[in-house]
Amino acid sequence: MEEIKATPTESMSMEHWENELEESLVGTELRRGELREGTVLALKDGGLVVDIGSKRDGFVPREDLENVEGKTFNVGDTINVIVTKFRDSDGNVELSVSQAMLQEDWIKAEKLKESEAVYEAKVLNANRGGLTVEFGHLRGFIPMSQLIGFSKIHQPAERHRRLRAMVGQSILLKVIEVNRRRRRLILSQRAAAKEWRAARREQLLEDLQPGQVRRGRISQITDFGIFVNLGGLDGLVHISELSWGRIEDPREVYREGQRIKVRVLSVDQDRQRIALSIKALSPDPWEIAPQKYHEGKLVEGKVTQVVDFGIFVELEPGVEGLLHNSELGDVEQRNELQPGSRVLVKVIRVESDRRRIGLSVRQVRRNEVGRMGSRQSCRGSS
Numbered sequence: 001m002e003e004i005k006a007t008p009t010e011s012m013s014m015e016h017w018e019n020e021l022e023e024s025l026v027g028t029e030l031r032r033g034e035l036r037e038g039t040v041l042a043l044k045d046g047g048l049v050v051d052i053g054s055k056r057d058g059f060v061p062r063e064d065l066e067n068v069e070g071k072t073f074n075v076g077d078t079i080n081v082i083v084t085k086f087r088d089s090d091g092n093v094e095l096s097v098s099q100a101m102l103q104e105d106w107i108k109a110e111k112l113k114e115s116e117a118v119y120e121a122k123v124l125n126a127n128r129g130g131l132t133v134e135f136g137h138l139r140g141f142i143p144m145s146q147l148i149g150f151s152k153i154h155q156p157a158e159r160h161r162r163l164r165a166m167v168g169q170s171i172l173l174k175v176i177e178v179n180r181r182r183r184r185l186i187l188s189q190r191a192a193a194k195e196w197r198a199a200r201r202e203q204l205l206e207d208l209q210p211g212q213v214r215r216g217r218i219s220q221i222t223d224f225g226i227f228v229n230l231g232g233l234d235g236l237v238h239i240s241e242l243s244w245g246r247i248e249d250p251r252e253v254y255r256e257g258q259r260i261k262v263r264v265l266s267v268d269q270d271r272q273r274i275a276l277s278i279k280a281l282s283p284d285p286w287e288i289a290p291q292k293y294h295e296g297k298l299v300e301g302k303v304t305q306v307v308d309f310g311i312f313v314e315l316e317p318g319v320e321g322l323l324h325n326s327e328l329g330d331v332e333q334r335n336e337l338q339p340g341s342r343v344l345v346k347v348i349r350v351e352s353d354r355r356r357i358g359l360s361v362r363q364v365r366r367n368e369v370g371r372m373g374s375r376q377s378c379r380g381s382s
Contacts, residue, residue, distance in 0.1 A: 030054055030083055030093065035103050038095070040077045048073055050081060050095055058083070059092040067098035080104060098137070105136035106180050113175040118192045118199075122170050126163035128156070133173065138185055142173065146188035172196060200232035205269050212264045213281065217257060221250050228262055228276055235274030237262060244279050244318025246304050285318035290352040293319070298364065303341040311337055313345055313359055321345065321357035329361050 030036075030052075038050040038058060048060040058081060065073075073079065082103060085094035112119060121133040121140065130143040144150050144159065153159045174195055177186035208214075208230075216228040216235070225238040239250060247253055254260075265275040293299065293315060301313035301321070310324040311334070323345060328334050337343055349358030 030086065032083055032086070034083045035100060036081050036083060036095075038079055038081050040073055040075050040079060043073065043075060048097075049092075050079065052081065052083075052093065052095070054093060056093050058095040060095045060097050064096045064098050068101065101137045105138045106178065109135065109138070109140075109175050109178045109185055113178050116174065116195060118172050118174055118195050120170050121173050121187070123166050123168060126160070126167050128160060131163060131166060133171075133187060135185060135187075140173070140175075140185040140187045142187045142189060146176070146186075146190050148189050148193055197232055201272070204230060204233050205267060205272060205274075208264055208267045208274060210264050210266055213261060214264060214276075215259060215261055217259050218254055219256065221254060221256055223249075226250050226254055228260065230262075230274070233272065233274065235262070235264070235276040237276045237278055241265070241275075241277035241279055244282065244285050245314065245316075246320075279318075285316060286352070286355050289319045289357070290350050293321075293347050293350060293357055295347055295350060297347045298344060299347060299359075300342055300344050301359075303337050303339050303343060305339065306334075306337065311343075313343060315357070319357070321347070321359040323359040323361060327358075327360035327362050333361065 036052045036058075038052040040048055041051050041057060042049040045062070046059075047062045047065060050058040050060060052058045060081060079097060080100040080103075081095035081097055082099040083093060084096045084099070121135060123131050123133050124139070125132040130141060130145075130147065133140045133142060144163070147163075150159060150162065153162065171189055172192040173187040173189055174192040175185070176188045176191055177184060179185075214230050216230040218226050219229040219234055220227040223239075225236055225242065227234040227236055239247060242250060242253070260278065261281060262276040262278055263280040265277050265280070267274055299315050301315045303311055304314045304320060305312040310322050311328075312320050313323050314320050323343070325334065327348070343361065344364060345359040345361055346364045347357060348360045348363060349356075351357075
């Protein structure tokens with residue numbers, strides 16, 4: 001009797017018919033590759049029996065469970081599974097837990113990319129092109145171009161050394177590409193750092209309140225003041241807020257990178273501007289100046305500025321008095337007194353409400369000069 005063989009087309013049709021028959025037996029609501037939530041009904045040596053809401057129970061083979069490390073299962077647990085076959089050798093729907101976990105990680109990656117959220121991952125390996133990191137049961141790749149601090153390293157050996165040194169570290173990352181079909185998961189440390197800085201600035205603006213004292217690092221020095229980085233955002237200390245005394249050039253007092261304390265004066269969230277002060281950390285010298293510098297007191301001060309109508313003399317940082325031309329001894333004395341010169345003056349007027357002190361050299365008597373000099377000599381020899 002002649003043997004009848006099925007043609008390839010007939011074999012494919014038969015296989016398609018069998019698949020459709022199997023699908024009808026378990027319910028048309030199931031699809032291969034479908035992600036389902038199920039309940040563990042029983043634990044067997046061969047695997048797990050799982051209720052997936054179909055006409056037949058599902059079964060997860062032990063071989064599949066061996067691909068899931070560090071996870072235990074108990075009767076009653078709710079688990080996610082992938083439908084892999086409609087009928088196994090026992091007539092059950094075959095399921096996969098390991099594939100479901102991979103599917104969940106892909107979904108998580110897609111959500112992270114959509115939300116542009118930053119997350120932390122551990123570096124597993126390094127190669128010449130970049131780093132491999134852990135992403136659940138998947139592996140993500142960070143190209144070297146997406147790593148911070150590598151753009152200026154031109155020696156391949158040094159780049160590779162730096163990459164190897166990062167293995168085992170946990171770093172902040174952002175998902176920039178997800179392609180399930182090609183199994184591509186690309187991550188970026190650069191994008192994560194940019195996102196983190198933006199979030200840090202926003203949080204800092206919300207947290208800052210006038211009157212707060214903060215520590216920061218000087219990021220820039222200009223003619224009109226200094227910029228202080230408070231941990232994500234710069235604030236300005238205007239030159240008038242550097243000291244109660246007179247500062248002509250901030251560079252003579254401060255240096256970039258220096259850590260300092262500042263007090264917050266104001267926060268403009270819309271314009272992202274922060275006004276800071278250093279002098280506000282110390283008491284206003286004018287609070288006690290009227291008691292210290294009463295009328296008739298002799299004081300030695302330092303000339304700070306020479307103007308047409310007189311000379312400004314600093315009695316202490318933050319407290320200046322005016323030595324009017326009419327209160328100078330003579331014209332020659334005016335020419336002698338230049339910024340930085342020391343001069344003995346007498347307080348002749350105090351206007352605390354206007355923060356003004358009037359000074360005089362003309363009204364300093366000779367015997368007072370002698371007594372002042374004697375007291376200074378005693379202080380110097382003590």
